[in-house]
Amino acid sequence: MKELVVLSGKGGTGKTSLVACLAALADGKVLADCDVDAADLHLVLAPRVLHREVFRGGKQAYIAADRCAACGECAVYCRFDAVRFDGPATEVVGKTYRVDPIACEGCGVCVHVCPAQAVELAPAASGEWYVSETRHGPLVHARLGPAGENSGKLVTIVRNRAKAIAEARSLDLVIVDGAPGIGCPVIASMAGASMVLSVAEATLSGKHDLERLAGLAAHFKIPMLVCINKADLNAEVAAAIGEWCQRHKIQVVGSIPYDRRFTEAQVQGKSLVELGDGATARTVREVWRNTRTLLEGRR
Amino acid sequence: MRIAIASGKGGTGKTIVATNLAVALAQDDHPVTFLDCDVEAPNGHIFLKPEITHCETVSVPVPEVNETLCTRCGRCGEFCQYSAIVCLGDAVLTFPDLCHSCGGCSLVCPDGAIREVPRVVGEVEWGPAGAVRFVQGRLRIGQARVPPLIRAVKKHLPQTGIAILDAPPGTSCPVVETIRDTDLVLLVAEPTPFGLHDLRLAVETVRQTRLPHAVVINRAGPSGGDVRRYCDRAGIPILLEIPEDRRIAETYSRGELAIRAVPAYAGWMRALFENVRHEALV
Numbered sequence: 001m002k003e004l005v006v007l008s009g010k011g012g013t014g015k016t017s018l019v020a021c022l023a024a025l026a027d028g029k030v031l032a033d034c035d036v037d038a039a040d041l042h043l044v045l046a047p048r049v050l051h052r053e054v055f056r057g058g059k060q061a062y063i064a065a066d067r068c069a070a071c072g073e074c075a076v077y078c079r080f081d082a083v084r085f086d087g088p089a090t091e092v093v094g095k096t097y098r099v100d101p102i103a104c105e106g107c108g109v110c111v112h113v114c115p116a117q118a119v120e121l122a123p124a125a126s127g128e129w130y131v132s133e134t135r136h137g138p139l140v141h142a143r144l145g146p147a148g149e150n151s152g153k154l155v156t157i158v159r160n161r162a163k164a165i166a167e168a169r170s171l172d173l174v175i176v177d178g179a180p181g182i183g184c185p186v187i188a189s190m191a192g193a194s195m196v197l198s199v200a201e202a203t204l205s206g207k208h209d210l211e212r213l214a215g216l217a218a219h220f221k222i223p224m225l226v227c228i229n230k231a232d233l234n235a236e237v238a239a240a241i242g243e244w245c246q247r248h249k250i251q252v253v254g255s256i257p258y259d260r261r262f263t264e265a266q267v268q269g270k271s272l273v274e275l276g277d278g279a280t281a282r283t284v285r286e287v288w289r290n291t292r293t294l295l296e297g298r299r
Numbered sequence: 300m301r302i303a304i305a306s307g308k309g310g311t312g313k314t315i316v317a318t319n320l321a322v323a324l325a326q327d328d329h330p331v332t333f334l335d336c337d338v339e340a341p342n343g344h345i346f347l348k349p350e351i352t353h354c355e356t357v358s359v360p361v362p363e364v365n366e367t368l369c370t371r372c373g374r375c376g377e378f379c380q381y382s383a384i385v386c387l388g389d390a391v392l393t394f395p396d397l398c399h400s401c402g403g404c405s406l407v408c409p410d411g412a413i414r415e416v417p418r419v420v421g422e423v424e425w426g427p428a429g430a431v432r433f434v435q436g437r438l439r440i441g442q443a444r445v446p447p448l449i450r451a452v453k454k455h456l457p458q459t460g461i462a463i464l465d466a467p468p469g470t471s472c473p474v475v476e477t478i479r480d481t482d483l484v485l486l487v488a489e490p491t492p493f494g495l496h497d498l499r500l501a502v503e504t505v506r507q508t509r510l511p512h513a514v515v516i517n518r519a520g521p522s523g524g525d526v527r528r529y530c531d532r533a534g535i536p537i538l539l540e541i542p543e544d545r546r547i548a549e550t551y552s553r554g555e556l557a558i559r560a561v562p563a564y565a566g567w568m569r570a571l572f573e574n575v576r577h578e579a580l581v
Contacts, residue, residue, distance in 0.1 A: 037469040038497040040493040040497065079402055105399050109402060146500065147508070180467075180468050181337075183445045183473065203554075233548055
């Protein structure tokens with residue numbers, strides 16, 4: 001089974017628009033939306049959710065006000081600056097210290113150091129994940145709760161479930177839509193994958209962030225392909241990206257122009273290739289053909 | 300005043316707004332500090348072209364086990380919520396990538412066998428960019444833990460004057476770390492279905508922090524109606540609409556400031572700041 005992960009470093013370069021096209025073009029695959037904190041693929045694929053599950057990413061500390069002796073040990077030991085002092089207890093308000101649920105990373109140090117056993121750890125619901133059916137095949141997607149933690153863990157769940165579905169249905173391809181950046185969720189979506197397809201925008205920022213992403217792919221020894229997007233925005237930068245890729249033995253699978261029809265497709269809840277044939281759609285098809293060939297060439 | 304520039308979706312124009320706002324305000328003699336908190340993909344330097352005069356590595360403490368003192372009691376592994384330290388029979392394994400540096404394992408170890416050693420996650424760099432004080436964080440490639448590096452960048456927040464914080468995209472912990480303790484969160488949104496969807500997610504996140512927030516619509520055109528309607532219904536003020544203009548996109552692609560290519564842009568940034576000031580006071 002092959003796993004193709006679409007990433008970009010910089011955000012907004014067109015990952016999801018491209019993945020939506022690949023969803024329409026590729027046969028026999030499972031789709032996984034691993035951009036769990038700003039997932040958009042479902043907006044195009046209109047999934048019918050078959051299965052949903054709560055994601056508990058971590059724990060959360062709570063201080064029981066009635067037992068709290070206001071000694072402040074928890075605040076001394078908390079490394080996340082998550083314990084806030086609300087002022088001394090009064091006859092009306094017993095509360096003294098409290099945990100800021102957004103800053104708390106659920107480590108449990110406060111529970112350990114509290115001499116009054118006033119702090120407890122409880123599971124924090126921090127999202128949901130779904131298995132769905134779409135017009136282009138199965139989709140596994142998720143939604144991290146607002147200000148959620150542990151997005152990497154949720155990414156791993158989504159990926160593993162997508163692979164399990166592919167296996168069960170004897171499909172030999174998983175296409176992953178990843179998050180921007182090079183941090184925790186990106187590492188979780190890339191590690192162990194067959195290949196990274198990086199969507200690089202023809203801007204200096206796009207090039208800069210592509211280079212960082214390439215560093216990450218090299219670090220994890222995952223082969224990388226590049227698709228240049230919005231290539232006509234700056235032909236000079238597009239050429240520089242091409243040269244940079246050549247120097248680093250990274251294959252460029254195509255150059256897609258800046259095309260407003262990508263937005264038009266979004267508005268219609270479709271992928272660009274479903275809008276009909278045109279020059280850009282033909283380029284996107286070629287991107288997929290080249291990617292597939294290179295992907296299949298790999299053991 | 301601390302202004303965080305954020306967005307749910309990537310590529311909506313956070314960095315364009317943040318860098319141009321910083322330079323426009325500096326031109327008006329405001330003391331401005333620009334802090335690039337998008338440490339995974341920091342791009343502010345491309346536009347502000349700072350002269351980096353200082354660089355500091357940022358480390359987080361991770362456990363190191365002294366095998367001689369360790370009695371394999373297993374308390375560290377039981378305590379760790381992140382499976383970053385595991386006691387397996389005769390061996391204690393540590394996984395620094397999973398560690399949140401809470402210090403719990405060394406606290407609970409009854410034998411004093413765990414000490415914390417620094418592990419580098421990235422760098423904080425700073426220096427002048429014209430009249431703007433520039434600070435950025437750069438995550439080391441292969442490192443996963445972003446919030447500690449953002450905290451290190453934010454140590455450079457000035458006591459007075461204007462601070463502009465360029466946030467990473469998304470809605471999870473790096474965003475929350477960036478916007479924490481700011482006076483106003485400016486959400487840059489683009490009027491597309493993806494843009495609107497991710498704006499809603501970003502608003503949910505910002506609401507959890509209870510910080511004042513407002514929207515800038517970037518690349519606004521006839522299709523901006525949905526975002527406007529949403530903001531109207533949700534009671535979120537729109538402080539500026541920047542029209543769709545290929546010149547701005549091309550200027551951006553070259554790593555140049557929009558205020559240099561589109562004369563009206565500086566005026567928009569000043570108006571934005573006046574609106575921000577008004578909003579933050581309310």
